[in-house]
Amino acid sequence: MTKRYLRDLAVLLVVVATASIASLPVYAQPARTQNPPDISGEWILQSDEDPGALGELGQPPLGDYLGIPFNEAGRLRAETSAESLWGTQEYQCRPHSAPHQWRGLGGARILKEQDPLTREIKAYHVQFMRSLDWPIYMDGRPHPPAWAPHTWSGFSTGEWIGNTLKITTTHLKDGYIRRGGPQTTDMFTMTDYLTRHEDILMIVTVIEDPIYLDEPFIQSTTYVYDRTGITATETCNASAFAENGGTNRHHVPHFLPGQNTALTEWLKKEEWVPAEPARGGAKTVYPEYRGTFTGVTSAANLRVPSSRSSVAPDKTIADQAPKDGQVHILPVQENIYMLVADGTNITASVGPQGVLLVNTGAAAMTEKLQAAVNQLATAVAAAASTNKCAGPNCPGIAFGWSSPYINSVISSPTPPKPLRYILNTSDAPEHIGGNEKFATSGFYPRGGGLGAATGVGRSASVISHENTMIRMTATAGKPGGTPERALPTDTFFDELYKLPEYFNGEAVIAYTEPAANTDGDSIVFFRRSEVISAGNIFSTVSYPMIDLQKGGSIQGVIKGLNHILDLAVAEYRSQGGTWIIPSHGRLSDTADVASYRNMLVMIRDRVQDMINKGMTLEQVRAARPTLDFDGRYGSNTGSWTTSMFIEAAYRSLAGAK
């Protein structure tokens, strides 16, 4: 035996012994999920992917859509969106859009949140330089309902598949795939796959936007473990001044179709890039597309496999306002709750003084709505609770004596206070249908004392704009018309109406929005709860319904949305803060209203431009000025179609000339 042989044998024995010892616990314990790799720590971007994507000045070239499976709508949106949208008040401090976060500079921090007892990982938290915290829940919780708010980070759940963490993210705000043009709608979802190979973290991101992409957009990004670094954090101190100059705080920068002539500038420097694939498209991402360069085939004749998004946009959008015959309750903020009743939103203030409703839903939903309101009122303001003190000296209890709690013990707590107010934001049937039954179930003390007339005060106060009331009275008493007891008891005619005193501890103010959907629309602002009930001015599931016969106009709707944005304040980084409840669709914040406003401004300006060129209504329709928004807000069927919306926009603008 040589010395070398003995040494090798020793090494072998050590290895075998070590392996045996290491494996002992596996046999000694019951079957248990293998610990996933630890991905927590500070990571730094290794920007090897897509070399050149940053372009000059560290920015992606304008008009570079290489590899993006855009459809026609996505391309138009990209080409008409202006990067200086960042300068609007609502977006000055928004974080990067989720698809870009992994590609943004400044590193990534991944934290793990563990149960202190079981040590199980409940959640990961990912933080980038320009982001809000991105929690990834590992505890099996479901994703929120479709009518819940969307955020910049979205709502994410994670699961380990072998050594890969799969992250599924929904409820994202609209944003961009990469800076400088390619946009996403708020219908996009993101699936990330994180795999750690020693000190390398590989992230594969699949972005599905069924409105703008014909196929999922997939990108990979590599990070390197950073033992000494700390992920940068950039604060953002937005201010009220307009970054885009001028004096119009509601300015929305954008390009008319064909107006942005700079989209091909980068191709002059990158002559090797053919123009057609630079504009993106599903066919251009397949290897077979190379055949178009050699003349083997043409793009028109090219057949490629199809892997369309698994997200069904129509259903996903409709789910935000489900026509399911049910009432869904979403707590909003402080006193305020959003009730989704067969697709129509009702706003409820519930508290110690009783209940206030903004609109009453469709007539067919009244009984279910009443049950939901009673349930809320009982739970919020009249719930039974246990006695925390016994005897005559209990602090915080009326008269300092605990005996009133006996009512709780015998299950007969104080009933909730009744409905006091109904505010109608319009005369739309789905907003006033429950007026009669709700009003008569309520109580508003109008008279009193010794001279009180019989019946006075035995119903809720119903408040609306005068024009809304006039329209309701036009059909009052007629078959199918507004019942007498559903009519407003109080009206206002000028720019605002405020309740004469606090209700549930706060000011409640109705603002008139002239010539918006009609000439009688209003919004309701709950000043302490920081919630605005927007009525028909704002919807997340359709274009605004504009009734020209009733004095509506697209300019009025935009003005109303701007008014909401003037009243509302984001909590931080263009998110949260004042909540806005649309007539239909998901709960929203300032950024969502801004997005809707921006969309309407773009469409308005396009239609106005066509009118200025002398185009007829039919020519405008044929030019499809809403093409890039139709998949999100349009409809070819139902009571409010895209064609009707275009006509309303056209006629209100042509008439304004």
Next chain:
Amino acid sequence: MMRRFVFLVIATALLAGTAAYAHHSYGATYEVTKEIKLTGKLVQFVFRNPHAFVTMQAPDEKGVMQRWAVEWSGTTQLGQSGVNAQTLKVGDEIVVVGRPSRVPNEYRALMVTLKRPLDGFTWGTRAGEQVD
């Protein structure tokens, strides 16, 4: 070894540059090959992140007085070139050369140079003084 060195250089450069990179794309926001000259009075100076802004009243090409927003660097980069929150004062008469916005009729520009004739203060004329 060489690969590791190259990687370190790139990583260091990226780290060093994080405070300077814009959150939005300059190339998409501004006409990076064009320049405009604005002469007027400073009405607001916001020294902040991610970018400082100089707001000034100056005539447009038609001679109509406008309120211009001129985007400058972030506070870290400006600090490195000696600019702080007190450097400019409301009422200062300044001359700005900037790159105009790509959006028509938008009174916005990216700072290239700034001069204050009263005391000869300048920015943008020395090495490293550029918004990137």
